[in-house]
Amino acid sequence: TDLDAFITGLPKAELHLHIEGSLEPDLMFALARRNGVAIPYASVDEVRAAYDFGNLQDFLDIYYAGADVLRTRADFRDLAAAYFDRAAADGVVHAEIMFDPQTHTARGIPFADVIEGLLDAMADAQARHGMTSALIMSFLRHLSEEEAFATLAQAQPWLDHIIAVGLDSSELGHPPEKFARVFAAAAEKGLKLVAHAGEEGPPDYVWQALDLLHVDRIDHGNRALEDGALIDRLAAEGMTLTVCPLSNLKLCVVGDLADHPIDGMLELGLKATVNSDDPAYFGGYVADNYRAIAAARGLNKDDLAALARNSFTGSFLPADAVAGHL
Ligand code: ES4
Ligand code: ZN
Numbered sequence: 001t002d003l004d005a006f007i008t009g010l011p012k013a014e015l016h017l018h019i020e021g022s023l024e025p026d027l028m029f030a031l032a033r034r035n036g037v038a039i040p041y042a043s044v045d046e047v048r049a050a051y052d053f054g055n056l057q058d059f060l061d062i063y064y065a066g067a068d069v070l071r072t073r074a075d076f077r078d079l080a081a082a083y084f085d086r087a088a089a090d091g092v093v094h095a096e097i098m099f100d101p102q103t104h105t106a107r108g109i110p111f112a113d114v115i116e117g118l119l120d121a122m123a124d125a126q127a128r129h130g131m132t133s134a135l136i137m138s139f140l141r142h143l144s145e146e147e148a149f150a151t152l153a154q155a156q157p158w159l160d161h162i163i164a165v166g167l168d169s170s171e172l173g174h175p176p177e178k179f180a181r182v183f184a185a186a187a188e189k190g191l192k193l194v195a196h197a198g199e200e201g202p203p204d205y206v207w208q209a210l211d212l213l214h215v216d217r218i219d220h221g222n223r224a225l226e227d228g229a230l231i232d233r234l235a236a237e238g239m240t241l242t243v244c245p246l247s248n249l250k251l252c253v254v255g256d257l258a259d260h261p262i263d264g265m266l267e268l269g270l271k272a273t274v275n276s277d278d279p280a281y282f283g284g285y286v287a288d289n290y291r292a293i294a295a296a297r298g299l300n301k302d303d304l305a306a307l308a309r310n311s312f313t314g315s316f317l318p319a320d321a322v323a324g325h326l
Contacts, residue, residue: 006301007290011325013094013311014087014275014286016219016242018138018168019076019118020067020100021278022083031069031078039069051281056200056251057170063281067103076117077124084125084133086279090287093325094315095125098136098166101151102143111154119161134316136194138166139182141174148182152189163316164192166219167209171201176208183213192216192316194242198223199253203230210239217242217314222253225261225268235269240314245293246284247277257296266306273311 025047032039041047053059070076080097087095097118104114118135125131137155139148155162165186167179176195183193197209199220206224209215210233221241224230234241243262248254254261265272274293279285284292290304299307312325 003294003301003304004291007287007294007304008089008091010091010290010304010308011093012091012286012290012308013096013273013315013317013325014092015096015217015240015273015311015314016098016244016275016277017083017087017095018063018098018100018278019080019083020070020103021063021282022086022280023066023070023079024082024280027079027082028066028069031071031075035069035071035075037069037071040065051250053251059251059278059281060169063278064103067100068107070104071109073113073117073120076114077120080118080121081124083279084121084129084131086285088125088129088131090285092286093131094312094317094321095131095133096136096163096316097133098138098168100138100140100168101154102140102147105151105154111151115155115158115161119158132317132321134163135161136164136166137162138168139179140169141167141178141196142170145178145182148179149185152182152186159189159191162191164194164216166193167195167197167213168219171196171199171205175201175205176213180212183215187214194219196220199251203227206230206234210234210237216240216316220244220248220253221270222248222261225264231268231270238271240271240273240310241265242275242314243272244275244277244282245289245296246279246282249292250282257292260293260296262293262307263297263299263303266303271310271314272307273314274307275311 025044196219198206
């Protein structure tokens with residue numbers, strides 16, 4: 001349709017994407033074969049049938065198991081190359097992608113192999129698609145502060161290739177305050193800061209991300225809408241929220257996309273953006289997310305253009321590059 005073509009043709013930045021969450025079942029099988037890794041599925045259909053989640057933890061258990069097929073620098077390159085190809089086809093011109101080094105270093109995969117494979121694919125995406133990209137190194141919040149500090153130390157030789165640190169994995173019981181010191185250390189090294197907050201966790205976790213972590217963006221932020229003072233704070237600061245509609249549906253953060261708050265966020269003056277989170281697990285890439293939310297909430301072209309504009313103003317691109325995309 002006309003709106004489909006408008007969405008695909010709209011230049012967009014993707015700001016919330018876990019590269020491990022872009023592992024499609026067919027690549028999972030190919031890498032399992034290439035690396036001689038056993039996987040608990042007989043077919044791609046069986047994999048897809050397993051992607052029925054009641055909450056965030058249900059998803060994370062399957063997501064970490066799937067990541068076990070990723071072993072070599074070439075695996076990380078192939079994973080990211082497949083994502084960049086799909087993103088380019090969706091009209092993404094800039095992508096800030098998260099990776100979870102601890103998921104891999106805990107299995108004995110060298111940090112160097114993970115990041116060098118991703119950097120290979122990023123250079124290739126620039127060459128083949130003219131796409132710019134940046135890396136966000138995410139700490140797993142179910143692990144300790146000490147382990148996050150060790151990961152930051154391992155990243156030291158590549159800090160010029162990392163734009164920001166992030167915070168992901170099991171939110172409930174692992175508040176932002178647990179990582180205040182490691183985020184301060186990252187900021188001192190010149191890194192930007194983002195954190196998942198208010199996906200399943202309460203508004204207090206969003207306050208903590210702002211006041212204790214001093215984040216530059218909030219990933220998700222849905223539950224901030226429960227707190228009027230927090231809404232006012234986010235709006236006054238012009239804080240970007242990286243919202244993920246199909247993720248919210250699959251993880252039961254919303255019961256139905258028809259009840260999704262994306263347009264409500266815009267009306268409240270919040271800088272909401274649309275992102276795919278873990279597209280191989282949640283049923284679609286970024287254009288699918290724009291299409292789904294447009295259909296469910298009756299968004300028009302102006303709304304969609306505002307969301308895309310927010311994706312550039314909320315990005316970590318230099319000001320002249322942002323201006324070039326507006
Ligand atoms: C994630 Cl949707 C989501 N939430 C928290 N942590 C994550 N890691 C990958 N996807
Ligand atoms: Zn996420």
